[in-house]
Amino acid sequence: MFKNKGIAFKLVLFFTLSSALIFVAIFSYNYLVSRKMIKKGIEENSANLIITTTSRIEVLLTSTQKVPQNVAYLLENTNYDESELFKIIYAIVEKNPEIYGAAIAFEPYAFDRNKKYFAPYFYKNNGAVSFKYLDKFYDYFTWDWYQIPRALEQPQWTEPYFGEGGGILMSSYAVPFYRNVDGARQFTGIIIVDISLDYLRDIVSSIKILNSGYGFLISKNGTFVTHPIKDYIMNETIFSVAEARGDSMLREVGRKMIRGEEGFSATPVKSAVTGKSCIMTYVPIKSNGWSLGVLFPYDELMADITNLNHVVLALGVTGLLLLALAIVFIARSITRPLTEMANAAVQIGKGDLEVQLPEAKAGDEVGKLTVALDCMKTSLKDYIREITETTASRQRMESELKIARNIQMGILPKNFPPFPERTDIDIYASTLPAREVGGDFYDFFLIDKDHLCFVIGDASGKGIPAAIFMAYTKTLIKAKASTDLGTGALMEQVNDELSKGNDADMFITVFCAVLNTVTGDLSYTNGGHNPPIVIRGSGEVSYLDGPGELVVGIMDGSRYSTRTLALKPGDGLFLYTDGVTEAMNDAGEIFSTDRLKDVVLSCRDKTAPEITGFVTDAVNDFCQSAPQYDDITMMVVRYEGKDSLTV
Amino acid sequence: MVDWGKVNRLRGIPARRVIRAVLFSLFFFAAAAGPGAFAEAPLKKASFIPHWSPQAQFAGYYVAQEEGIYKKHGIDLLIVQGGPHRPSSEILGKGDADFGSIWLSTAIQKRSHGTKIVNIAQIVQRSSLMLIAKKARGIKRPEDLQGKKVGLWGDDFRIQPMAFFKKHNLTVKIVPQSYSVNLFLRDGVDAASAMWYNEYHTILNAGINADELTTFFYSDNGLNFPEDGIYVMEETLKGDPSLACAFVRASIEGWAYAFDHPDRAIDIVLKYMTAANVPANRVHQKWMLERMKDIIMPKDKDAAVPGVLKKEDYERVGEELKRSGLIGAVPDINEFAFGCTGYVQK
Numbered sequence: 001m002f003k004n005k006g007i008a009f010k011l012v013l014f015f016t017l018s019s020a021l022i023f024v025a026i027f028s029y030n031y032l033v034s035r036k037m038i039k040k041g042i043e044e045n046s047a048n049l050i051i052t053t054t055s056r057i058e059v060l061l062t063s064t065q066k067v068p069q070n071v072a073y074l075l076e077n078t079n080y081d082e083s084e085l086f087k088i089i090y091a092i093v094e095k096n097p098e099i100y101g102a103a104i105a106f107e108p109y110a111f112d113r114n115k116k117y118f119a120p121y122f123y124k125n126n127g128a129v130s131f132k133y134l135d136k137f138y139d140y141f142t143w144d145w146y147q148i149p150r151a152l153e154q155p156q157w158t159e160p161y162f163g164e165g166g167g168i169l170m171s172s173y174a175v176p177f178y179r180n181v182d183g184a185r186q187f188t189g190i191i192i193v194d195i196s197l198d199y200l201r202d203i204v205s206s207i208k209i210l211n212s213g214y215g216f217l218i219s220k221n222g223t224f225v226t227h228p229i230k231d232y233i234m235n236e237t238i239f240s241v242a243e244a245r246g247d248s249m250l251r252e253v254g255r256k257m258i259r260g261e262e263g264f265s266a267t268p269v270k271s272a273v274t275g276k277s278c279i280m281t282y283v284p285i286k287s288n289g290w291s292l293g294v295l296f297p298y299d300e301l302m303a304d305i306t307n308l309n310h311v312v313l314a315l316g317v318t319g320l321l322l323l324a325l326a327i328v329f330i331a332r333s334i335t336r337p338l339t340e341m342a343n344a345a346v347q348i349g350k351g352d353l354e355v356q357l358p359e360a361k362a363g364d365e366v367g368k369l370t371v372a373l374d375c376m377k378t379s380l381k382d383y384i385r386e387i388t389e390t391t392a393s394r395q396r397m398e399s400e401l402k403i404a405r406n407i408q409m410g411i412l413p414k415n416f417p418p419f420p421e422r423t424d425i426d427i428y429a430s431t432l433p434a435r436e437v438g439g440d441f442y443d444f445f446l447i448d449k450d451h452l453c454f455v456i457g458d459a460s461g462k463g464i465p466a467a468i469f470m471a472y473t474k475t476l477i478k479a480k481a482s483t484d485l486g487t488g489a490l491m492e493q494v495n496d497e498l499s500k501g502n503d504a505d506m507f508i509t510v511f512c513a514v515l516n517t518v519t520g521d522l523s524y525t526n527g528g529h530n531p532p533i534v535i536r537g538s539g540e541v542s543y544l545d546g547p548g549e550l551v552v553g554i555m556d557g558s559r560y561s562t563r564t565l566a567l568k569p570g571d572g573l574f575l576y577t578d579g580v581t582e583a584m585n586d587a588g589e590i591f592s593t594d595r596l597k598d599v600v601l602s603c604r605d606k607t608a609p610e611i612t613g614f615v616t617d618a619v620n621d622f623c624q625s626a627p628q629y630d631d632i633t634m635m636v637v638r639y640e641g642k643d644s645l646t647v
Numbered sequence: 648m649v650d651w652g653k654v655n656r657l658r659g660i661p662a663r664r665v666i667r668a669v670l671f672s673l674f675f676f677a678a679a680a681g682p683g684a685f686a687e688a689p690l691k692k693a694s695f696i697p698h699w700s701p702q703a704q705f706a707g708y709y710v711a712q713e714e715g716i717y718k719k720h721g722i723d724l725l726i727v728q729g730g731p732h733r734p735s736s737e738i739l740g741k742g743d744a745d746f747g748s749i750w751l752s753t754a755i756q757k758r759s760h761g762t763k764i765v766n767i768a769q770i771v772q773r774s775s776l777m778l779i780a781k782k783a784r785g786i787k788r789p790e791d792l793q794g795k796k797v798g799l800w801g802d803d804f805r806i807q808p809m810a811f812f813k814k815h816n817l818t819v820k821i822v823p824q825s826y827s828v829n830l831f832l833r834d835g836v837d838a839a840s841a842m843w844y845n846e847y848h849t850i851l852n853a854g855i856n857a858d859e860l861t862t863f864f865y866s867d868n869g870l871n872f873p874e875d876g877i878y879v880m881e882e883t884l885k886g887d888p889s890l891a892c893a894f895v896r897a898s899i900e901g902w903a904y905a906f907d908h909p910d911r912a913i914d915i916v917l918k919y920m921t922a923a924n925v926p927a928n929r930v931h932q933k934w935m936l937e938r939m940k941d942i943i944m945p946k947d948k949d950a951a952v953p954g955v956l957k958k959e960d961y962e963r964v965g966e967e968l969k970r971s972g973l974i975g976a977v978p979d980i981n982e983f984a985f986g987c988t989g990y991v992q993k
Contacts, residue, residue, distance in 0.1 A: 141823065142823045142824070142825040143825055144825060144827050144829045144830065147822075147823075147825065147830050147835060148829060148830055148833050148835050151796075151822070151830060151833075151835030151836070152833060152834070152835055156833070158829075159827070159829055220832070220833075221829065221832060221853035221854070222852065222853055223853075234926050235926050235927055235928050236928055237852045237853060237854075237928075238854075239851065239852040239853065239854050240852045240928050240929075240931060243852065243930045244929065244930045251854075254854055255854045255856075258853075258854045
C-alpha cells in the first residue's frame with residue numbers, strides 16, 4: 001500500500017512508528033513500575049498513619065475503661081454505703097477530664113430493698129459537677145448500656161449517641177459488677193462512664209491525605225461516628241451508603257469492618273466528599289469493636305506520576321515530532337536532487353542534453369550519482385556530435401557508394417540476351433552484391449565472330465577497394481584478350497599488371513575461358529576460382545576437374561596454364577562465386593558444392609536465365625531470413641553449336 | 648357508593664386493578680367534591696398527631712400537608728409532633744389534637760376502656776410487626792424459639808407475640824426490648840421484635856444480610872392486626888362529620904401522592920425529621936415508604952381498600968384482645984368505626 005509513496009514518507013513512517021513503539025513500551029513499563037512503587041509506598045505510609053491513629057484512639061478508650069473497671073473491682077471486694085458511692089462517682093467525674101459523666105446503676109432492689117431504681121449519676125454541667133438519680137421515668141433497665149453488658153456479662157462500649165445536653169456525640173463504657181450471694185456470682189449493676197467523642201473525632205479528622213483523602217470511624221453497627229460530611233454522623237451507616245450507591249462491594253467491606261477485620265477494599269471506593277475513586281484501608285479499634293477507614297484518593301496519589309507521565313508523554317511526542325521533522329529534512333536532501341535528476345534524466349531521454357543538473361554538493365552517493373549523470377550527459381553529447389558527424393560523412397560515402405555501384409553495375413553487362421542475333425550461344429548472368437559495392441564480377445564479349453571470351457571473378461575484400469580492383473581486372477582482361485593469346489598467357493599478363501604496385505596485397509580469383517563457337521573447343525584458365533559446373537547435353541553434370549591455380553594479383557611473374565575442354569552442342573558451363581556455395585542459413589550450415597550440383601542437375605535442361613533463377617531461388621530457400629554475407633554471382637554459358645543456327 | 652361486597656363479586660378482574668379503580672373513584676370524588684364544596688368556605692382549623700416521631704410511616708399526612716392537599720379539602724391543618732413520650736391516644740383524649748393516628752389494637756382497648764375514640768379510616772391493612780432471628784443461632788422455624796431469649800416491646804406490641812407463642816406452644820424468655828436493636832445485634836437476645844418498615848431495615852443496615860435472618864411475620868401466622876388508623880373523638884366527629892371525612896379523603900390522597908412521588912415524599916419526610924431533630928436517613932425512609940405501600944395496599948386479593956376497616960380484621964383483633972384479658976368485650980364495630988364514604992362493611 002506504500003509501494004508508490006516517496007522515500008521521505010516511508011522513512012518518516014518507519015522511523016516514527018518504530019520510535020513510537022519503543023517509546024510506548026518504555027513509557028508503559030515506567031508507568032506500571034512507578035504505580036506499583038507508589039502503591040507500595042501508600043501501604044507502608046498508611047500502615048504508619050493507621051497505627052498512630054488507632055493507638056491514640058486506643059489510649060483514650062483504654063484509659064477510660066480502667067476507671068469503671070477499677071470501680072467494679074472495688075465494689076465487688078469492699079463494702080460500701082451510699083455516701084461512699086457518691087464520693088467514688090463524683091471523683092470519677094471530677095478527676096478525669098475526658099469523662100463527661102458517670103453512674104452506678106443497680107438492679108431492682110439490689111442496693112436498697114425498697115428502691116427499684118437506684119442509679120446515682122454525676123455529670124459535668126457548665127464547668128461544675130451536677131447530680132441526679134436515674135429514675136423510673138428514665139427506666140434504665142431497658143437501655144442498651146444496661147441491658148447489653150448485663151446480658152453478655154462483659155463490659156461494653158455503647159453505640160455512639162447524642163448527649164441530652166445538646167448535640168455532643170458521646171459513647172459510654174459500661175462494666176457489669178457482681179456480688180457473691182451464697183457462693184454464686186449475682187449480677188448487681190452497671191458502672192458506666194460517658195465520654196465525649198469530640199477528642200476522638202479530632203484524632204480521626206486530623207487524618208489528611210493529600211488534598212481530599214480522609215479518615216472515618218464507624219461503630220459496631222456501621223454507623224458513622226466521625227466523617228468529614230457532618231450529616232453522615234449518626235444518620236448514615238456504611239451499609240445505608242452502600243445501599244444508596246447500590247454498591248454491594250462497599251457493603252461487603254462494611255461487613256468486614258464490623259467483624260473487626262483489617263485490609264484494603266478490593267475495588268475502589270468512591271469518596272463521599274469528592275466522588276473520586278479512592279483506595280480504602282480499614283483497621284479495627286480493638287477496645288470497642290469500631291473500625292477506622294481511611295480513603296486515599298487515587299488520582300491524587302498518582303498525581304506526581306501522572307504529572308511526570310504527562311511531561312514524559314509531552315517530551316516523547318515532541319521528540320517524535322522532531323525526529324519526524326529531521327527525517328523529513330534528511331530525506332528531502334536526498335530525494336530533492338534525486339527527483340531533479342530523475343526529471344533531468346527524463347529530459348535527457350527526450351533528447352534535451354542542455355538540461356541543467358543539480359549541483360553536486362556532497363561527496364555522498366547522491367553526489368556521485370550527480371557527477372555520473374553529468375558525465376553521462378557530456379559523453380552523450382560528445383557521442384551524439386560524433387554520430388552526427390559520422391552520419392554526415394557516411395551519408396556522403398553512401399551516396400558515393402551508390403554512384404560507385406551504379407558505375408560497377410554499369411561495368412557489368414546487363415543486357416540479355418547479349419547477342420540476340422546469335423543462336424549458338426546462350427548466356428545469362430546475375431550478381432547480388434552483399435554490400436552496396438561488391439568484389440564479384442563477370443564479363444563476356446566476343447573477341448571476334450567465332451571466339452567468345454567469358455570471365456567470372458571474385459576480388460578479395462569488399463566494398464570500394466574490391467570493386468576498383470575488380471573493375472581494374474575486368475578492364476585489363478578485356479583490353480588484353482585476343483585470339484592470339486591463350487587464356488594462360490592472358491592471365492599471366494593480367495597478374496603481372498595487377499601485382500605491380502599492389503601495396504594493399506589485394507588479390508582476385510578469376511576464371512577466364514575462350515569458347516570457339518565454331519568447334520565448341522573451350523580453352524580456360526582458373527586463377528584460384530571455384531571450379532565451374534559442366535552441364536553436358538547428355539545429362540551429366542560435374543565439376544570442372546583440375547586443380548585451380550594461384551589467385552591473381554598476389555605474386556608478380558606467376559605462371560598460369562591454359563586448359564581445354566570440348567563442348568558439344570547442348571553442353572554448358574555454370575559459373576559461380578563462393579557467395580553461392582558458402583551462403584549460410586540460420587543454423588550455420590553452408591549451401592555447399594554438393595547441394596549446388598544437385599540443384600544444377602535438377603535444372604540442367606533449362607535455359608541459361610532459368611538455371612540462374614532456379615539456383616537463386618534454391619539459395620534463397622536455403623538461407624531463408626539469414627543475412628547475406630557475400631556477393632552471390634552466377635553465370636551460365638550454353639553452347640548450342642552451329643547446328644542450331646540452321647535450326 | 649362503593650360496596651366492597653360488590654367489588655368482591657367482580658370476578659376475573661385482578662384485585663389490584665379493582666383496588667386502583669376504587670381508589671381512583673375515591674380520589675375522583677375527593678378531587679371533584681372537595682374544591683367545589685369548600686372552595687368558597689373559609690378553611691377549618693384542625694390538628695393531627697401521628698403516633699410516633701416523624702418518619703415515612705406518616706408520609707401521607709406530611710405530603711398532604713406540604714402539597715396543599717388539606718387546604719384543597721378546606722382544612723387548615725396543624726401537625727402536632729408525636730413521639731414515644733406523647734401517645735397520640737392520650738393527646739386525643741385530652742383534646743390536644745383533633746385527629747390522631749393510632750394502632751387498631753390500642754384504639755380498641757381505649758374504646759373498650761371508655762375513651763370515646765372513633766376509627767374514621769383504617770390506613771394500614773397489614774401488620775408489619777415481626778420477629779427476627781439469626782439463622783446462625785439455629786433459629787429457622789417457630790419451634791426453634793423454644794426456651795430462647797426473645798426481645799419484646801411493651802404493651803400493645805406484645806399481643807401478637809404472646810398469641811404467636813401460644814399458638815406454637817412455645818415458652819420463651821421474654822427480654823424487654825428498648826427502641827434500639829443493639830441487644831439483638833450483640834446477641835444479647837436470640838430473637839427480637841421489629842417493624843418490617845423500620846427495625847428490619849435498621850438491622851440490614853447494621854451489616855446483617857437478609858439471607859442471614861429468619862423472619863416471622865405475625866400477619867403470615869393468622870395474626871394479621873391492621874395497624875395505623877385515623878381516629879377522632881366521638882364528640883368531634885359528631886360536631887363536624889364533614890371535616891373528619893375531608894381529613895380522611897385528603898390523607899388518603901396524600902398517601903397516593905406519596906406513593907406516586909416517592910422522592911418528593913421522602914424529601915418532605917426528611918424535612919420534618921430534621922425539624923424534629925430525629926436522625927434522618929434517606930435510604931431508610933425510602934425503604935419505609937416502600938413498605939408502607941406494601942402494608943397500606945397489600946397485594947393479597949382479599950385485602951381491604953385503604954381507609955376501609957374490614958369487619959373480619961376488626962373481629963380478629965378484638966377477639967384476641969378479649970382472649971388476652973385486655974378488654975372485657977369487643978366494642979360494636981358500628982360504634983367503633985365511622986364510614987366516611989359509607990363503605991365500611993357492616
